[in-house]
Amino acid sequence: MPRIGVEQSLTAVQEELKEKGYDVVQLKTEQDAQGCDCCVITGQDQNVMGMSDTTIQGAVIRANGMSAQEVCQEVEERLQNQEQ
Numbered sequence: 001m002p003r004i005g006v007e008q009s010l011t012a013v014q015e016e017l018k019e020k021g022y023d024v025v026q027l028k029t030e031q032d033a034q035g036c037d038c039c040v041i042t043g044q045d046q047n048v049m050g051m052s053d054t055t056i057q058g059a060v061i062r063a064n065g066m067s068a069q070e071v072c073q074e075v076e077e078r079l080q081n082q083e084q
Contacts, residue, residue: 001021001022001023002022002023002037002038002079003022003023003024003025003035003036003037004017004022004023004024004025004036004037004038004039004040004075005024005025005026005027005032005033005036005038005039005040006024006025006026006027006039006040007026007027007040007041007042007063008026008027008028009042010040010042010063010068010071012068013040013063013068013071013072014026015068016068016069016071016072017072017075020072022075027039027041036058037058037059037079037082038058038059038060038061038075038078038079038082039058039059039060039061040060040061040063040071040075041060041061041062041063042062042063042064043062043063043064058078058082059075059078059079059081059082061074061075061078
């Protein structure tokens with residue numbers, strides 16, 4: 001099962017993904033994202049300076065304004081696209 005990194009504050013998303021059988025890891029530091037197939041973040045701590053370092057090769061989903069179910073659906077779609 002794919003490994004999904006989820007920001008600490010997104011508890012409902014973590015629970016929803018676990019119910020669907022995903023291996024869920026809490027993102028506390030950048031190192032936590034390593035080895036994840038997909039990461040879900042709040043999108044509130046956006047990089048103001050325009051700098052970016054790629055920590056993972058997988059998709060990053062900003063959950064801002066989305067329900068837990070919508071985030072799960074987005075995760076599944078992104079993972080399917082990665083497989084193709």
